[in-house]
Amino acid sequence: MAGVAASGRQRSRIAPYLMILPALAYLAIFFVIPFWSLFRTSLSTSGGSVYLPTLTFAWDFGNYAEAFTTYQEQIVRSLGYALTATVVCLLISYPLAYVIAFKSGRFKSLLLGLVILPFFVTFLIRTLAWKTILADDGVVVSALGSIGLLPDEGRLLSTSWAVIGGLIYNWVIFMILPLYVSLEKIDARLLEASRDLYSSSFRAFRKVILPLSMPGVIAGSMLVFIPAVGDFINADYLGSTQTTMIGNVIQKQFLVVKDYPAAAALSFMLMALILAGVLSYTKALGTEDLV
Template sequence: MAGVASSNRQRSRIAPYLMILPALAYLGVFYVVPFYSLLRTSLSTMGGSVYLPTLTFAWDFGNYGQALTEYREQILRSFGYALTATVFCLLLAFPLAYVIAFKAGRFKNLLLGLVILPFFVTFLIRTIAWKTILADDGWVVDALGAVGLLPSEGRLLSTSWGVIGGLTYNWVIFMILPLYVALEKIDPRLLEASRDLYATNRRMFGKVILPLAMPGVLAGSLLVFIPAVGDFINADYLGSTKTTMIGNVIQKQFLVVKDYPVAAAMSFVLMAFILAGVLLYTRALGTEDLV
C-alpha cells in the first residue's frame, strides 16, 4: 500500500508538468525559435545581391544604432499615436461598458452582440471602409465642415487624426470587453452603500467604481496599446508619408528594401520600448487583480 501511495504522489507531482508540456512545446517552436532567429538576423550583415541576399552573423550592433537614429521620428510617432488611441478607446469604452454592465438589464447580451458584430468583418475591410467614410467628398468631412470643426479645405484622410481614428475604431473592442468584465464583477450593493453614505455620483465613481474597474482599465490599455504601436495597416490606408509609423518602416525594410538586419533590429527596439513601457505602467497601476 505504501508503494501505491508513493506512486500516486509522484504522478500527482508530475501531472501539472505534463499538462503544460504542449503549451511549452508550442511556445518553444513558435516563439523561442523565431525570437532567436530574429535576434541573430539583427546582429548580421547583408551580402549578396538584391535578388539573392545573404546574411552573415557578425555581432553587428550598428544595425541598432541605425534603427534608433534614422527612424527615431517614426518610433516616437508610433508611440504617440498608440497612446492617443488608447486614451480615446478608454473614454469611449468606459461609458458603454458601464451601461452594459449596470443599465442594460435583459438587453445585456444583445448589446454585447452588437458591440462584437462589426469585428466579424476582417481588419483590412474595416480599415478600407474607414478610408471611404473619411474621404474628402464624404459625409463626415461635409458634416464637420458645416459645423465649423473643419476649414473649407480641411480633410481627415491622410492626416494624423485619420490614422488615430482608425486605430481607435479597430482596437476599441479590446478595451470594451475587459472593462465590461471588471465592471460586472462590482457588487451593486457597494454602489447602494455609497449612496446611503451621501456620496455624490462623482465621488462614487472616483472612490468605488474606478478603483474596482482598474484591472479592466489595465488589461484594456495593454490590449489596445501594444498592437496599436506596431500597427501599419491604418497608417498605410488612412495616412500619408508624413504619418508613417514604425510598423510601416519594418514592413518595407523586410519586403521592399530587404534590409533584414535593420528591420530585425527595429523590431527588437520596438519590443524593448514596449516592454519597458508595459513594466512601468503595470508597476504604477498594479497587477494583483489582473486575472
C-alpha cells in the same frame, strides 16, 4: 502498499509537468525559436543583392544604433499615435461599459451584441470602409465643411487624425470588453452601502467603482496600446508619407528593401520599448487583481 502510495505520489507530482508539455512545445516552436532567429538576424551583416540577400552573424550592435537614429521620428510617432488612441478608447469605452454593466437591464445582451457585431468584418475591410467614409468627396468631410469645422479644400484622409481614428475604431472593442467584465463583477450592494453612508455619486465612483475596475482599465489599455504601436494597415491606407509608423518601416525593410538586420533591430527595439512601457504602467497602477 507503501510502494504503490509512493508511486502514486510521484505520478501526481509529474502530472502537472506532463500537462503543460504541449504548451511548452508550442512556445518553443512558435516563439522561442523565431525570437532567437530574429535576435541573430538583428546582429548580422547583410550582403549579396536585393534579390538574393545573404546574412553573416557578426555581433553587429551598430544595427540598433543606426536603426534608431534613422527611424527615431517614426518610433516616436508610433508611440504617440498609440498612446492617443489608447486614451481616447478609454474615454469612449468606460461610459459605454458602465452603462451596459449597470444600466442596460434586459438589453445587456443586445448591447453587447451590437458592440461586437462590426468586428465580424475583417480588419482590412473595416479600414477600407473607414477610408471611404473619410474620403475628400465623402459625407463626413462635406458635413464638417458645411458647419465650418473644416476649411475650404480641407481634408481628413491622409492626416494623422485619420490614422488615429482608424486605430481607435479597429481596437476599441479590446478596451470595451475587459472594462465591461471588470465592471460587471462589481457587487451592486457596495454602491448601495456607499449611498447609505451619504456618499455622492462621484465619490462612490472614485472610491468604489474606479478602483475595482482597474484590472479592466489595465488589461484594456495593454490590449489596445500594444497592437496599435506596431500597426501598419491604418497608416498605410488612411495616412500619407508624413504619418508613417514604425510598423510600415519594418514591413518595408523586410519585404521591399530586404534589409533584414535593420528590420530585426527595429523589431527588437519596438518590443523593448513596449515592454518597458507596459511594466512601468502596470507597476504604477498595480496588477494584483489581474489574475
